[in-house]
Amino acid sequence: MPARKTIKKSTPKKTKSTRARASRKKAGKKGTATGIGQGPPGFMLVNMIPQSLSGETAQDSEPHLTVNPANPNMIIGTAFSPNPGGGALAPVYKSLNGGATWTVNAIVPSQAGSQLGTGDITTSFNRTGTKLYGGILRAGTGALEFLRTTVPAFPPMTVLKSRLSADQPFTHATTVPAGGVGAGQDRVYIGDNDFAAPAGKTQTVDQSLNAAVAAPAFNSVRVDKRTTMGQDGPQCRPVAHSDGTIYAAFYGWRAATGNFQANTFVVTSADVVVVRDDKWGGGGFVDLKEPVAPPGDGLAGKRVIKGVSFPFMIHGTAVTGQQRIGGTISIAVDPNNSSIVYLAWGDRQSGSFLTIHVRRSTDRGVTWSGPGDLLTIPNATNAALAINSAGMIGLLYQQVTGTGAGQRWVTHLQRSANAGVTWTDLVLANVPATAPVKTFDPYLGDYDHLVAVGQTFFGIFSTNNSPNMANFPNGVTYQRNANFTTHTLLNVNNSSPVAISIDPFFFKI
Amino acid sequence: MPSSSSPDALAQEARFVFKGTVQKLKAATMGGIPVDNRTAVVRVDEVIHAPEALSHYAGQNITVLLAGKKKFKKGQQAVFYANGLVFGESVAVQAVDHHDVGKTPAAMAVAGGDPVKNLAVRDIQARLTSADVILSGRVTSVRVPSDVVAAKSAKSAGLADPTVTGPISEHDPVWRIGEIQVDQVHQGTHTGKTAEVRFPDSQDVMWHDAPKFHPGQEGFFILHKSEKVKVAAKSAPTKDAGEYVAFHPVDFQPFDEPGGIRNLIGLSD
Numbered sequence: 001m002p003a004r005k006t007i008k009k010s011t012p013k014k015t016k017s018t019r020a021r022a023s024r025k026k027a028g029k030k031g032t033a034t035g036i037g038q039g040p041p042g043f044m045l046v047n048m049i050p051q052s053l054s055g056e057t058a059q060d061s062e063p064h065l066t067v068n069p070a071n072p073n074m075i076i077g078t079a080f081s082p083n084p085g086g087g088a089l090a091p092v093y094k095s096l097n098g099g100a101t102w103t104v105n106a107i108v109p110s111q112a113g114s115q116l117g118t119g120d121i122t123t124s125f126n127r128t129g130t131k132l133y134g135g136i137l138r139a140g141t142g143a144l145e146f147l148r149t150t151v152p153a154f155p156p157m158t159v160l161k162s163r164l165s166a167d168q169p170f171t172h173a174t175t176v177p178a179g180g181v182g183a184g185q186d187r188v189y190i191g192d193n194d195f196a197a198p199a200g201k202t203q204t205v206d207q208s209l210n211a212a213v214a215a216p217a218f219n220s221v222r223v224d225k226r227t228t229m230g231q232d233g234p235q236c237r238p239v240a241h242s243d244g245t246i247y248a249a250f251y252g253w254r255a256a257t258g259n260f261q262a263n264t265f266v267v268t269s270a271d272v273v274v275v276r277d278d279k280w281g282g283g284g285f286v287d288l289k290e291p292v293a294p295p296g297d298g299l300a301g302k303r304v305i306k307g308v309s310f311p312f313m314i315h316g317t318a319v320t321g322q323q324r325i326g327g328t329i330s331i332a333v334d335p336n337n338s339s340i341v342y343l344a345w346g347d348r349q350s351g352s353f354l355t356i357h358v359r360r361s362t363d364r365g366v367t368w369s370g371p372g373d374l375l376t377i378p379n380a381t382n383a384a385l386a387i388n389s390a391g392m393i394g395l396l397y398q399q400v401t402g403t404g405a406g407q408r409w410v411t412h413l414q415r416s417a418n419a420g421v422t423w424t425d426l427v428l429a430n431v432p433a434t435a436p437v438k439t440f441d442p443y444l445g446d447y448d449h450l451v452a453v454g455q456t457f458f459g460i461f462s463t464n465n466s467p468n469m470a471n472f473p474n475g476v477t478y479q480r481n482a483n484f485t486t487h488t489l490l491n492v493n494n495s496s497p498v499a500i501s502i503d504p505f506f507f508k509i
Numbered sequence: 510m511p512s513s514s515s516p517d518a519l520a521q522e523a524r525f526v527f528k529g530t531v532q533k534l535k536a537a538t539m540g541g542i543p544v545d546n547r548t549a550v551v552r553v554d555e556v557i558h559a560p561e562a563l564s565h566y567a568g569q570n571i572t573v574l575l576a577g578k579k580k581f582k583k584g585q586q587a588v589f590y591a592n593g594l595v596f597g598e599s600v601a602v603q604a605v606d607h608h609d610v611g612k613t614p615a616a617m618a619v620a621g622g623d624p625v626k627n628l629a630v631r632d633i634q635a636r637l638t639s640a641d642v643i644l645s646g647r648v649t650s651v652r653v654p655s656d657v658v659a660a661k662s663a664k665s666a667g668l669a670d671p672t673v674t675g676p677i678s679e680h681d682p683v684w685r686i687g688e689i690q691v692d693q694v695h696q697g698t699h700t701g702k703t704a705e706v707r708f709p710d711s712q713d714v715m716w717h718d719a720p721k722f723h724p725g726q727e728g729f730f731i732l733h734k735s736e737k738v739k740v741a742a743k744s745a746p747t748k749d750a751g752e753y754v755a756f757h758p759v760d761f762q763p764f765d766e767p768g769g770i771r772n773l774i775g776l777s778d
Contacts (some may be wrong), residue, residue, distance in 0.1 A: 052596045053562060062714070080714050084562035085593015085602065086524040086628075096541055103541060103597035112524075115718050115758060119680070142680065142715060153543070167678050195676040202676075231676050260677050312677065315712050326679060440717035446679065479598075492565060 039474030042456075045428060045507045047465060047478045048077060048093050048102045053084055054481040055491040055498055059438065062445030063504040064122045065460040068151065070129030072453045073098045077460050078134075079445070079504045082117040083110065089156055090117035090139065099458070099506045101479060107149060107156050111140030120168050120446075125151065126186045127175035127242070131212055135169025135190040138162070144169055144192060146218060148211065160211075161218050166204070167193040168234040168446065173211070176280070177242055186211040187280055188218075191236030191248055197222050203232040203250045203273075207281045223275045223285045224252045225299045233270065233312070234446070235329045241338035244280045247365065249273065249331040249343055254307070265312050267327070271303040272345045274331065274365045288365045302365050308347035310354055315441045321400040321409055321433035322443040325354050325381060332385035332393070335452070339364045342374075342393055342420075344383040352378035356397055358385070360420060374420030382445065384459065388452035392417045396450040396459050400433060407433040409444065411461050413509070428507055431464035431471045436500050444502065458508045465489065465503035476505070516588070516608055521635070523590035523605045524628065525563045528555040529573070530586045537572040538599035547575045551589065558627035563593055563600065572601035579607070586610050634773055636759045640731045642697035643774055644704055645764075646689045648726040654684055654707070656746035680716075682709035686751045687722035689730060695774045707735060707751030720761035728763040729770055730755065 039045070049056060060079040068074035077093035083106045084091070090110035095102045108118050119137030126133065134147035134157060144166035147157035170191040176182045188211040194204040203224040208216040224232050233251035240246045252271040258264035276288035290296025290303065313324040327346050334340035342360050349355040358375040361368045380399040387393055395414045402408050411429040416422060448461040464471070467482035467489060481490035489498040520526055529551040536550045551573045553566040573589060575581060588610055591602035637643060689704040709716035732753035735745065745754075755761060762770040 050597045052598060052600050056562065083593060084560060084596055086560040087592035087603075089592075091596075094541075101597070103539075103595050105595050106593060116715060119715050137680070137715070139715075165676075167680060193678075195678070234679065256677075260681065261683055265677065312679075314679065314681065314683070324679065440714045441679070441712050442714065 040426065040509060043426070043474060043507070043509045044099060045472060045474065045476045045505060046099055046102070047476065047480060048504045048506050049465070049480040050101075050103055051479050051481065052492065053104060054489070054494075056084065057499050057501040058082055059440060059443070059502045060504050061442055061462045061502050062120070062447060063460040063462050064447065064449045065451070065458065065506065066124045066132070067451055067453045067458045068125045068129040069127050069453055072456065072458075074129065074152070075099055075458065075506070076123050076125070076132060077102070077504060077506060078121045078123055079462060080117065081504075082115055086112075088112040090114070090121075092123065093504065094154070095506070099508055100477075102506070105154060107154055108134070108136060109138060109145065109147065109157060109159055111138075114139040122169060122171040124171045124173035124188070126173045126212070127177070131173070131186060132157075133171055133173040133186075133188050133211060135171040135192065137167070137169070146188070146190060146206065146208075160208075160216055163196070165195040167195070168236070170235070170237055172238045172240055174240045174242070176244075180244070182209070182280070185209065187240065189238035189240060189246060189248075189281060191238045191250070193232060193234045193236060194220060195231065200228045200230045201225070201232070202228070203236050203252065205236065205238050205248055205281065205285065209280060209282060221281065221285050223248055223301065224250065224273065225301055226252055226271070226297070227254070229253050229255050233267070233327055235327060237329055237331050239331055239333055240280075241333045241335070243338050244278065245333065245338035245364070246277045246281050246285070247331055247333055247341055248275050248285065249329050249345075251327055251329060251345075252301075252303075256312070260312070260314055263314050263317070265314070266309060267312050268309050269307045270310070270327070272305040272308060272329070272343070273301045273303055274341070274343060275301045276365050302368075304343060304359065304368050305345065305347075305357075308345070310346060310348045316438065316443050318434075320353050321407055322438045323381065324441045324443070324446075326446065328354065328356065328381045328383045328447070330383045330385040332387045334387045334391060335389055336391060341365060342385050342387065343368070344385050344395060346381060346383065349378065354379065354381050356380045356383045358395060358420065369420075374416075375414060375423060382448045382461070384448055384450035386450040386452040386457055388455045388457060390417070390455050392455070393420060394450055394452065394457045394459075396448055396461065398444060398448065398461060398463075405434065409433045409463055411463055413450075413457070413459065413507070415457070426509070427473050428461065429463045429472055429505065431466065435464065436502065456508055458506075460504055460506050462502050462504050464500060466500045514606060519590040519606050519608070520558070520631065523592055525559045525591045525593060525602055526557040526588065527553050527559070527566075527591075528557065528586065528588050528610055529553050531581050531583055532570055534581060534583060537601065538570050539572065539597050539601070541597065542572055542595060542601050549573050549575055549581060554586065556624040557588070558631060559624040560593070560628060561625055562596065563602075564625045566600065571599060574601060574603045576604040576606050630773070633759050633762075633770065636731055636757060637696070637773060639733070640696060641734045641737070642699045642732050642753070643695040644689060644691050644699060644730045644732065645693045645695065645728065646691045646704070646730065648687050648722045648724055649690050649703075650688045650724055651722055652686050652688075654686055654746035654751075655749040657684070680713050681711060682716050683711040684708070684746060685710045685722070686749065695729070704730070704732070704753060705751045706730060706732060706753045706755050707745065708755045716756070718758045719756040720758070722761070726761075726763070728761055728766070729774070731760045731762070
C-alpha cells in the first residue's frame, strides 16, 4: 500500500538565485520579463496577457487549455475573457511557440458587445492536430453549444449543436489511431450537467464518434444510473485512452440541505463515481459495474467513495478566499496502460472547507487504493490530474493558507514518479487572497487544467497578477507591461499604472 | 471603390471605426498573422469610435485584414469599419468595409472626441431602439418571485425541491422582481402607474453586470417584454415572471448618470 502523504500546510520553497537577480531587466521596459530561469530545468511560467492588452483589468478566471498532440508548440487557452475588441466573437489565447508568447484571438461564437465574452468554455485538439473542438455556454443565451474549427487557420468556430438547460461543458477530443476500426475518425466527449435529462439523472457525456464530418451527430449518454436528489453536480470529466477506453468521473448527488440562494446549501451525500466504456463510448459507459449486492448494487459506475459531503456555494466568502466552493473532480489515465487511472476529488473534512484526495486504480477502476489517500490536501480546490508518457503523475491545485490580511492563494504542482509514494512540490504562485476584490463568481474559476504531451506537463491557472517576484518563487515572465520593482502593472503607454486583477497563467515543465 | 452601405449602417456592425492611411500592402505588424493580398499595415490617423483596448492607437500602425475584393494603394486614406481580431505585441483587426474620408458617420460625433464614449453612446442607442418601453421612475420595492416563495414553502412541507424554482446551478440568475413607480413613459406603451421588472440578482459570471435594483433607485429603465427575451423567458419563474426584464448593463441609467441618456431619448437637461 503506498504511503499516505498529507499536506498540512503549504510552505513555498525559497531559492536564492543570483541568476534570477541578474536576469531582471530594468523596470518599465516594454514586455518586461523577469525572473527567468529561477525554477527547475525546463520550467516556464508565463502571464498570458499580451502586451497590446497591458491596460486590461478583467477577472480572467476559470482557465482551461489544450495542447496540439501533433505539434506541442501550438497551445490554446481559454478563460472568462471578454473580446477586447468587443465584436461578436469571444477570444481564445493562442501560442505557437510552446507557451513563450501568447496572442488573444476572437474565434468563439458570442454576442456583439458582450462584457462576458463567453460563459463556461473548454476546448480540445484532436489527436492529429487538425481540428479544435469546444464546448461553451453561449453569452446572451446560456445555451450549451458544441463547436469546431480547423487548424492551423483557426477561423471562427462553427456551432455543431446547441441546446438550453445544461451546465459546465468539459471537452475531450481524440482521433482513432491507424489500424483500428474507425481509424482516423475524431471522437469528441463533452461532459456536462444536463438539467433536461429524465428522472434527475443529469450527469451526461455528449459524444460524437465521427466529429469531423460536415454535420456530426451527438448523442447524450446519461452516465449516472442511480437515484439522485433531483440532479447531479456540475462536474463531469471524460478522458480517453488511445486504445478506446473512455473514463468519466462525476459526483452523483444523493442528498442535500440548506438554501442555495442564501449560500447555506450543502450536499450532504454524494458518490464519487467513475464510469468506463471500452468501445470508444459506443457501449453506453456500462463496462465498469459494481458487483451485485452485497457488496455493491450491480449498477454501472464504480462508487469510489460514497456519501461525501461538501458545500455548494452560490458565491465565495472571506473564509474561502473569495472563491465559491462546490467540489472538484479530475481523472487521468496512464497513456501507456489504460488499466491505470488516477482520481482526485474534494469533500468537506474537519477544519477544511474542501479537502482534495488522490487515489489510484490499476485494474480499470474495479478496485481503488485506500483506505488512505496517495495525497490529501486541505483547504484546496481546482484539482487537475495528468499522467505523462513516463508514467509520472501531476496534480495541479490551488490552496488557501492563513486568515484575514495574511490569507493567501497558493497554486501548486505536485508530481510523483513512483505511483504516488512520494511527491515533489512546486509552488507556482503564492499571492494575496483578499486582493483584488472579486468582480463576479467564480473568483479564480470552477476549474483549472493540466495535461501531458510526451513527458511534458502543460497547465493553466488564474490568479492575482501583481508583478511581484515574491509571489512567483520559481520565476515568471510577463508580456504585459509591468514594473517588478514598484510592483505596478503599466498600461500600453508603459507609464500609466493599471489596477491589479486576475490573469490566466500558463506553465510547463 | 468604397462601400455602398451607409456609414451609419456599417457603424452598427463595427466596434472600431477609424481613419487610417495604408502604409504597406501584403504585410503585418506582428508574427502569426497569415499575410496575403488582403493584409495591410495601416497607420491609425484618428480613432472615431472604439472599445477601450483599441482607443489609443492613433498614430500607430496596426494590421488590417481588408474586407471584400476592393483594391487599396499605398498612401490611400479611408475610414475603416472593423472589429478586433488578434491582440499580441500589436493588433490585427478584421475590416467589415471602408468609406472615403469625409463620410464620417454623423451619429458618432455625439460624444465629441472621446472614441470610447462615442461607442458607449452608440450601444445605448441600439438598446433604446430595441426596447419595448423606456420609463423613468423609482424602485419602490424588490421581492422574490412568488413561484420561488411557494417552492420554499413546499419544501417546508417536505413536498418539493428546496430553494429555487428550477435546478441548482452556479449560473442560477437569482431572479427578483422590482416594482417601479412610473413617472413618465418616454418610448412605447405602458399602462398603469407601476411596472414590474424582473432582473438577475446573481453575481455569477453570466449575470454580474446586469442591473441590480434596490428600493430608492431613480432613473431611466430601458425595458424589454419578458416573454420576448429568450434566455430570460427560459429560466424565468413560470407564474410570476414580471412584465418586463432588465439584464443588459445599460438597461438602467441613473438620473445622475452623465452619459447623455436624456439627449438620446429627447429630453432637455
